[in-house]
Amino acid sequence: MEGIILTVNAIAATSATDPLVRATVERRDVGPRDVLIEIRYAGICHSDIHTVRGEWGKVPYPLTVGHEIVGVVTEVGAEVTRHAVGDRVGVGCMVNSCRECENCKAGLEQYCTGGNVGTYASVDRDGTVTQGGYSTHVVVDQDFVLRVPEAIRYEAAAPLLCAGITTYSPLAHWNAGPGKKVAVVGMGGLGHMAVKIAAAMGAEVTVLSQTLGKKDDGLAFGAQHYYATSDESTFETLKNSFDLIINTVSAPIDMRAYLGLLRLDGTMVSVGAPPEPLPVPVFALFGQRRSFAGSSIGGIAETQEMLDFCAEHNVAPEVEVISADAVNEAYERVLKSDVRYRFVIDVDTLR
Numbered sequence: 273m274e275g276i277i278l279t280v281n282a283i284a285a286t287s288a289t290d291p292l293v294r295a296t297v298e299r300r301d302v303g304p305r306d307v308l309i310e311i312r313y314a315g316i317c318h319s320d321i322h323t324v325r326g327e328w329g330k331v332p333y334p335l336t337v338g339h340e341i342v343g344v345v346t347e348v349g350a351e352v353t354r355h356a357v358g359d360r361v362g363v364g365c366m367v368n369s370c371r372e373c374e375n376c377k378a379g380l381e382q383y384c385t386g387g388n389v390g391t392y393a394s395v396d397r398d399g400t401v402t403q404g405g406y407s408t409h410v411v412v413d414q415d416f417v418l419r420v421p422e423a424i425r426y427e428a429a430a431p432l433l434c435a436g437i438t439t440y441s442p443l444a445h446w447n448a449g450p451g452k453k454v455a456v457v458g459m460g461g462l463g464h465m466a467v468k469i470a471a472a473m474g475a476e477v478t479v480l481s482q483t484l485g486k487k488d489d490g491l492a493f494g495a496q497h498y499y500a501t502s503d504e505s506t507f508e509t510l511k512n513s514f515d516l517i518i519n520t521v522s523a524p525i526d527m528r529a530y531l532g533l534l535r536l537d538g539t540m541v542s543v544g545a546p547p548e549p550l551p552v553p554v555f556a557l558f559g560q561r562r563s564f565a566g567s568s569i570g571g572i573a574e575t576q577e578m579l580d581f582c583a584e585h586n587v588a589p590e591v592e593v594i595s596a597d598a599v600n601e602a603y604e605r606v607l608k609s610d611v612r613y614r615f616v617i618d619v620d621t622l623r
């Protein structure tokens with residue numbers, strides 16, 4: 273293990289129930305293949321909240337979360353070729369993987385069979401516990417650092433690193449594009465990105481949200497249609513309609529009703545993670561040879577492709593920038609879906 277040299281300001285969780293507090297984290301020495309990033313903005317993802325509250329398993333407290341990180345390179349190791357001092361860069365949900373399994377070799381590090389190294393709460397290959405982006409600096413292996421195109425504002429780039437790639441990857445994999453009808457379930461942080469990206473890909477986009485409360489936004493983001501799922505007739509009207517449904521909701525839903533919206537060979541992909549298993553009625557799959565699938569973030573190459581796509585198509589998340597001290601309040605608002613559509617921490621307020 274390398275010597276630890278850098279102690280930096282951060283916000284940390286110390287238990288599942290206490291508010292996050294100001295703290296420091298130690299970053300490893302910049303190794304030959306590492307990049308030191310001065311963080312500018314860090315997005316708040318629902319996963320951060322699940323994690324610090326211990327809802328997804330044991331937590332190595334104190335823990336700094338955050339896996340939507342953007343900043344500027346301030347130092348590079350001797351062997352670094354992919355990034356240079358001054359570059360605008362980003363880091364998403366993973367910071368390492370085995371690099372040897374067939375998935376890693378195929379550029380699908382998110383599906384590393386040995387398990388990728390998460391940006392926080394994971395054990396890195398040097399044995400240290402990873403600490404996330406609610407912090408002023410981070411040291412990351414160059415291969416897991418993305419280039420952020422100039423056309424994307426820093427604060428808007430942050431949510432692309434999780435919410436953006438989580439929705440881009442299944443849209444790309446299942447060929448959303450001209451002639452395809454795509455439904456997006458839920459209009460939160462993930463959902464609003466799914467709408468913007470699917471529309472930019474040329475698909476005909478329908479939003480399925482509990483109410484019509486965000487209809488104007490959905491249409492402005494590029495959706496052609498917007499339906500309330502609280503209205504029973506929606507499921508009759510839209511029966512057998514969609515090639516692809518992206519389900520961003522992390523609550524239980526009526527799988528029979530949603531699967532019934534797929535046309536022949538249609539696929540419903542879940543990217544939200546409900547705490548309980550979703551019961552899938554197999555007869556709903558038989559009917560039109562439908563599929564039910566899951567998808568997890570995206571590989572590094574695909575994440576770069578997504579950033580470049582968003583720059584080219586002028587796709588950016590809607591963000592509300594907050595100071596570091598407002599994080600606890602922001603968590604409560606995320607849990608109440610009271611954010612349009614992603615909180616981003618201005619990390620300058622931590623310096």
Ligand SMILES: [Zn+2]
Binds near residue numbers: 317319320365
């Ligand atoms: Zn996330």
Ligand SMILES: [Zn+2]
Binds near residue numbers: 369373385387
């Ligand atoms: Zn691997």
